[in-house]
Amino acid sequence: MMLRKDLRVVKLADLSADEGTLLLCHSARLATDLRRAHGALQAASGRPSWRALQSATMAMWLEHLCSGALLRGEIPPDSVPGVFLNKLQERSLWEQTILTDTKMSAVAAELFDTDGMAQVAMEAGNLSHVWRLTLPEAMQTEEWRAFERWQASVAAICEKNHWCTQTQALAWRIACISRGVTGLPTQIGIAGFMAPDPMLARLLVALETRGVRVFRLELGSAEAAQICRYEFADAQAECDAAARWAAKQLHDYICTSKNSRTPIRIRIAVADLPVRQRMLAAALDAALHPDWVGAAWAGHERDYQIIGTSVLADQPLVNVALSLLQLLVHPRRVAQADFGVLLCASGWSGDVSEADGRAQLEANLRERLSTVTTLDSIHAAVTRLHVELNIPRLFESLSAIVDATKQLRAQSKRQLPSAWAVHFVALLESVGWPGERPCIAAEQAACDALRESLTNLVTLDAMLGRVDSSVVLRHLQRQCRDQIFQAPRRVPAAVEVCSLTDAIAAPVDAMWVMGLIESAWPTVPRPNPLLPAEMQRRAGVNAARADSLASQAQAIQTLWRHGADEVVFSSATREGERELRASPLIATIKKTTLTRVVAVAETASKSDERLERFTDALAPAVTDAERVRGGTHLLQAQAICPAWGFYQYRLGSGVLPAPTDGLDAKARGALLHSALELFWRDRAQSDLLQMNAATRADEVSAAVENALVNYERHAIAVLPPRLRQLEHQRLVALLQTWLDLEAQRRPFRVLACEEKHNLNIEGLPVRVIIDRIDELDDGRLIIIDYKSGRKVSANTWSEPRISEPQLPIYAALAFPDRELAAVALARVTSDNPAFIGIAQAADLLPLVKALDDQRKHYPADEFADWNALRERWAERIKVVAAEVKDGCAAVVFDSDASV
CATH class of the missing domain: 3.40.50.300 (P-loop containing nucleotide triphosphate hydrolases)
Known part of the structure; x- marks a missing residue:
């Protein structure tokens, strides 16, 4: 109607x-x-x-x-009936009423969506007042009775304080x-x-x-001269077509209206805009600004603008400010993932001058701290690392936050919202928000809006009274989530992207309405959940009646048909595996072939000619001044995939370590290496065999204890007592199991542990650390590399590209003039400890076969004898090192699993 x-x-x-x-x-x-x-x-x-x-x-x-x-x-x-409440105050009043009525504790309130319930209750109160809803007692539900209690309580509070709700005003x-x-x-x-x-x-x-x-x-004018309907395979194809169509409209306007003083206006209305926003924005960027590549274009105004979907809380500088306040209010529970995002974000402290150091710090903290940590632990880590990483301003800012938390703990924990706002503003100023560089117009507008929201907290003084800081921060966060933010523009956008509701507007030159599938158009009824749906339908509440929504959709669609010279309606036929059908409201419009859209795509693609394409399989060669890190890991990555070796070790890219609670696999492996080194240093197998069970247990326990002490000396904080005890027990058991296997070997003495060597392979400096070098009675050496994982393999040692090159490098290049008896990976595990490798002769290491017994992997024509084996290893490693030196960075690999 x-x-x-x-x-x-x-x-x-x-x-x-x-x-x-x-x-x-x-x-x-x-x-x-x-x-x-x-x-x-x-x-x-x-x-x-x-x-x-x-x-x-x-x-x-x-x-x-x-x-x-x-x-x-x-x-x-x-x-005047009283003080008129704004939306923030009224919603806060409903929230306080609900919390009081349900007698909810502070912990329960954090788990329960009080914000959402307060919003629904406030909307129900407005509906009840506007539509004058009443319900017979026989039809009353539990939700209705709860709502009536809340409404009566809100009314009583308003009457007592002479307050008026927005509907009453x-x-x-x-x-x-x-x-x-x-x-x-x-x-x-x-x-x-x-x-x-x-x-x-x-x-x-x-x-x-x-x-x-x-x-x-x-609002409309005469019916559009051209109305058409398209169907597309999926939402991506629909967005791409709409973007190219918009580009064609702009192109035609520029060509035919060069002297026109009236700018063109194009509107793209989207049924599910929040879902498709990113997809459509990417398509519009590709169609309208294909050459705008790189961060330098981020602040430039696009030829399109998305209306009504961006909220203040999503603006980068506002998000940073809210995260900083979260640190202040909740310093004892900090998710490291959230702090990592904050650390790498611009907008506070030395965000420009210390960007590299902050990124390195974030990677450090991932290895040193648990997934959920505290502000004090983070501050302790920064205290230790800030000089090395050159991040003095960050250290000062975190110190300011720590001092502010201590100051607030010393003061009253409950203050008026306006008083907390003063503390919040002071903290943001102390940490250098909004950052070092000047703000662009959109950023400045967002910062001004946040400052206004902080000022508005004073309106909650009468509603909330004295509360703790977390309550006020929650209200501030809600304000920022509820406030739609539209960045100011110097020039109006030619292409306007909006929701279907916002498309009820003045006429434009051309309009595309997309996403009109059966489930989205007309919109489905959404009655207020606190009020009986039948009561809302009988009263005529539009949002509760399917027939009213259908009539409204038809009226809006008629408006669209008269809202532009050219109107396009479109829908997708599939979403993943689900088939979609077009809305029945557009089914009467004849479908148009995609010929015109394809022509538009060809026109738009011409802009790609401005972009240069080139093959990047060859990187710059390594110069004498360049320091390439990585050691054997660099050669390993190069052998697996040259591009990955270049990305990881010359460009410094890689997967950041995931924070873990307790000790991660890397830390456990380091502790095992340390304990084995401490046990075997200056010892021989004879020393092990001479120990009785008690002496051996004491020696093993002492080695493990010293390893843990050394680890804690470099850690941010000592291990929790129970975790430390469990790790001590695990390492003791692991070493005892491994020593049982070592006792079965031929006599040897440990010549060196964790020995460092600086090699030069084809002009490429490579620094290696050898886990252990044993010497047999005849003077020959056995080189051992510890592995704490279960998946240990030496299968690639016979291949042209050795993807596990550590021991071949040690055998062929670290000791070219020494006699070697064997090289082996030591799989130190509790369930299946073993040596895995190759030996000059049999029985040198338990279960390690001699070269002649492994001819399936080491054919005689390539590996005639032990010396030939070492020579082939040297040749193949030098080839890979030469690739690194020459800048080979092609994307070549044997299988996806190897990368």
């Missing part, structure tokens, strides 16, 4: 913008849009000047009208018109109201009673 069909209809072009005319619009955005469109029409008609159209929302105009009447003395101050202001306030316009038009609104109906009756002429503004 449409609103007031009896009202006379006026077109925007025929509307006179004199002092006696006012437009009441469904939204503030529509009011602004109509004001702009009216001005464009006046300019197009050749007028040199004109009066701007007066347009506003109903609430905005009534507030302005009554404020003026109060100043003129037409409304006695004592007749609106009703009182409408009543002021009936009581005779002056300053009414001669005629008032309504625009964009597509569904019945009882408050608007009461306002129109009051206006007409006072002699004001009321009309309805026709």
Whole structure:
């Protein structure tokens, strides 16, 4: 059912913008849009000047009208029903009421979505008041009874404190018109109201009673000359086509209207805009700005603008500020993942001058701290590392946060929201927010909006009283999540992307409405969950009635058909494995072939010719001044995939370690290496065999204890006692199991542990650390490399590209002049300890076969004898090292699993 069909209809072009005319619009955005469109029409008609159209929302105009009447003395101050609450205050009041009624503890309140329930309850209260809903006792549900309790409590609090809700304030202001306030316009038009609104109906009756002429503004014009419908395989194809279509519209306009003073306006309306926003933005970037590649273009205004989906909390600098305040309020529980994001974000402390050091710190903390840590632990880590990483400003900022938390703990834990706001502002200033570099316009607007939100916390003083900081921070975060943020622009965007609701606007040159599938258009009923759905349907609440929503959708679709010269409707046929059907409301529009869209794509692709394409398989050669790190791991990565070796060790890219609770695999492996080194240093097998069980147990325990002490000496904090005890027991058991295997070997003595060697392989400096070198009675050496994992293999030692090159490098290049008896990987595990490798002769190491017994892997024509084996290893390793030196970085690998 449409609103007031009896009202006379006026077109925007025929509307006179004199002092006696006012437009009441469904939204503030529509009011602004109509004001702009009216001005464009006046300019197009050749007028040199004109009066701007007066347009506003109903609430905005009534507030302005009554404020003026109060100043003129037409409304006695004592007749004002009380203090008018804003949305923030009213929602806070409902939230406090719900928490009191449910007797919820602070812990339970964190788990329960009180914000969401307060929003639903406030909306239910407004519906109940506006639609004058009543329910017989027999139909009352548990939700209704709970809502009635909350509503009665809110009403009692408001009456006691002389507060008025937003709906009550609106009703009182409408009543002021009936009581005779002056300053009414001669005629008032309504625009964009597509569904019945009882408050608007009461306002129109009051206006007409006072002699004001009321009309309805026709938003559209003549039906579009071209209306078509497309279907696409999926949402991605639909977004790509819409973006290319927009690019073609702009291209045609530039070619045909070079001297036009009226800019083109294109609108893309999206049914599920929050879901498709990123996809569509990427498609528009590719179509409209294909050569805008790199961070340097981030601050430039695009030819498109997405309307109404971005909230203040999502703006980078605001998000950083809220994260910093989270540290202040909750210093004893900090998720390392969240702190890592904050650490690498710009907008605070030395975000530009210390960016590299902060990134290195983030990688360090991942290895040193658990997944959930504390601010004090982070500060202790930074205290230890800030000189090495050259991050003095970050150290000062974190110290300021730590000092602020101590200061707040020393003060009263409960303060007024306005007092907490002062602390929040002081903290942000102390840590250098919003960063070192000057803000661009959009960033400055976001910062100003956050400062305004902080100032608005004073309005909660009367609602909340004295509360702790976490409550105030939660309200601030909610404000920022609820506030739509639109970045200011110097030049209006040619392409406007909006939701279907925001597409109820002034006419444009071309429009594409996408995502019109059966489940999205018309929208499905969403009655308020606290109120019985049947009661809402009987009362005529539009959001609860499928028939009303269908009629509204048809009316909006008719508006779209008259809203542009060219109108496109589209839908996707598939989402993943799910088949989709087009909305029945667009089924009557004949489907159009994709020929035109394909032609548009070909036109858009011509812009790609400006981009240079080249093959990047060859990187710059390693110079004498370049220091390439990685050691044997560099040669391992190069052998597996040259590109990966280049990315990881010359460019420094790689997967950051994942934070873990307790000790991660790397730390456990390091402890095992340390314990084995401490046990075997300056010892021989004979020393092991001479120990009785008690002595051996004491020696093993001492080695493990010393390893743990050495680990804790370099750690941020000591291990928790229980975890330390468990790790001690694990290592003792592991060493005892391994020593049983060592006792079965031929006699040997340990010549060296963790021995460092600096090699030069084909001009490439390689630094290696050999886990252990044993010497047999005959003087030959056995080189051992510890492995703590279960997957240990030496299978690639016979291949042209050795992907496990540590021991071949040691055997062929670290000791070229020494006699070697064997090289082996030592799999030190509790369930299946073993030596894995190759020996010159049999029985040198348990289960390690001689070269002659492994001819399946080491054919005689390539590996004739032991010396030939070492020579082949040297040759093949030098080939890989030469690749690194020459800059070989091709993407070549044997299998996906190896990369």
